[in-house]
Amino acid sequence: xxxxxTHIALFAALIAVLGLIxxxxxxxxxxxxxxxxGIMLCGTVLGAKRGALAVLLFLALVAxxxxxxxxGRGGVGVFAGPSVGFLIGFPVAAFVAGWVMERTTLSPAVxxxxxxxxxxxGVLYVFGIIGMSxxxxxxxxxxxxxxxxxxxxxxxxxxxxxxVTQSLSRMRPASLLSRA
Amino acid sequence: xxxxxxxxxxWAHGLPAGAKLAALAIATTSLFLLDAPLTLAAALGAxxxxxxxxxxxxxxxxxxxxxxxxxFVVIVGLWHLWTRDLSxxxxxxxxxxxAVGLANFVTMTTRLSDMLAVIExxxxxxxxxxxxxRRLAIAFALVIRFxxxxxxxxxxxxxxWRARSPHRPRWRVLVPAxxxxxxxxxxxxxxxxxxxxxx
Numbered sequence: 305x306x307x308x309x310t311h312i313a314l315f316a317a318l319i320a321v322l323g324l325i326x327x328x329x330x331x332x333x334x335x336x337x338x339x340x341x342g343i344m345l346c347g348t349v350l351g352a353k354r355g356a357l358a359v360l361l362f363l364a365l366v367a368x369x370x371x372x373x374x375x376g377r378g379g380v381g382v383f384a385g386p387s388v389g390f391l392i393g394f395p396v397a398a399f400v401a402g403w404v405m406e407r408t409t410l411s412p413a414v415x416x417x418x419x420x421x422x423x424x425x426g427v428l429y430v431f432g433i434i435g436m437s438x439x440x441x442x443x444x445x446x447x448x449x450x451x452x453x454x455x456x457x458x459x460x461x462x463x464x465x466x467x468v469t470q471s472l473s474r475m476r477p478a479s480l481l482s483r484a
Numbered sequence: 485x486x487x488x489x490x491x492x493x494x495w496a497h498g499l500p501a502g503a504k505l506a507a508l509a510i511a512t513t514s515l516f517l518l519d520a521p522l523t524l525a526a527a528l529g530a531x532x533x534x535x536x537x538x539x540x541x542x543x544x545x546x547x548x549x550x551x552x553x554x555x556f557v558v559i560v561g562l563w564h565l566w567t568r569d570l571s572x573x574x575x576x577x578x579x580x581x582x583a584v585g586l587a588n589f590v591t592m593t594t595r596l597s598d599m600l601a602v603i604e605x606x607x608x609x610x611x612x613x614x615x616x617x618r619r620l621a622i623a624f625a626l627v628i629r630f631x632x633x634x635x636x637x638x639x640x641x642x643x644x645w646r647a648r649s650p651h652r653p654r655w656r657v658l659v660p661a662x663x664x665x666x667x668x669x670x671x672x673x674x675x676x677x678x679x680x681x682x683x
């Protein structure tokens with residue numbers, strides 16, 4: 305019981321930290337914030353339920369007024385802004401990524417990359433695009449065009465999520481709760 | 485850690501957090517039901533006045549909080565210049581700025597502890613699914629405590645990487661960082677259990 309709670313809390317903190325560190329050079333010369341990488345890792349490492357709860361805990365603290373979203377954003381205002389769809393999609397993305405991870409028997413690297421692409425990009429973008437289309441009063445294809453700007457960065461993050469998950473599974477197989 | 489609550493005390497700091505959030509929900513819903521440019525301009529004007537009641541310093545801090553919106557302002561502005569639908573663009577932008585502005589006002593005038601208390605109260609019906617208020621409170625405290633710990637450790641990991649390698653660490657710092665988070669979670673769980681459990 306306590307173990308579930310502390311894993312959820314510590315991964316919520318990890319999402320926050322990944323958004324706070326200024327532009328980690330994830331790949332050569334591509335400075336992107338690692339926050340959505342944190343969302344992917346929640347799913348691939350903790351599994352569906354715990355991963356989604358960690359993201360919800362993180363969002364609750366953001367809503368309460370901590371500036372933990374990348375770029376130092378926070379407060380209730382972010383849920384009234386154009387990127388609200390992505391925020392609503394975050395916990396669902398982590399859940400789907402975790403679910404995919406739990407259901408496959410592929411090697412951790414392949415499974416986690418696939419889970420991150422399906423959850424952290426596919427599912428997340430559906431929510432994000434619908435959100436932008438409502439908030440900015442654009443058609444879905446127009447909103448999808450705008451969201452496409454984030455696609456290259458997120459593709460890199462999905463691969464990195466796969467690599468990190470694989471390293472974890474090699475160093476400490478028991479730590480991969482999604483496969484426990 | 486810094487919160488977004490404004491250190492400049494305004495009249496709204498004294499209002500109960502729940503009431504402010506309820507008023508915000510009503511105001512935001514109405515903003516999305518309105519689409520006449522003049523009405524939205526009036527709503528935006530009212531939002532600006534609301535900020536000015538807190539004084540110039542408070543209003544300027546509020547303006548700074550709106551900064552993350554500028555890419556959207558540019559995109560929507562250019563888009564509607566291109567399609568020659570200026571009033572449509574103005575409606576979208578006024579609504580966006582007023583809605584985010586009002587929400588930021590609530591955040592700026594409410595202490596973190598009050599806001600967390602509201603969330604704990606709202607989450608009470610979830611206790612039958614295992615999200616008991618006490619557990620939620622412990623989780624909030626753990627996250628807030630561990631963010632600075634993890635930031636420090638990330639610095640240490642980066643420093644030890646640089647001591648050994650001429651290359652930048654890039655994504656590789658994430659493996660020890662995540663591993664440390666998992667270890668911390670195990671140790672904190674033991675510590676919690678030793679102190680009577682999470683209830």
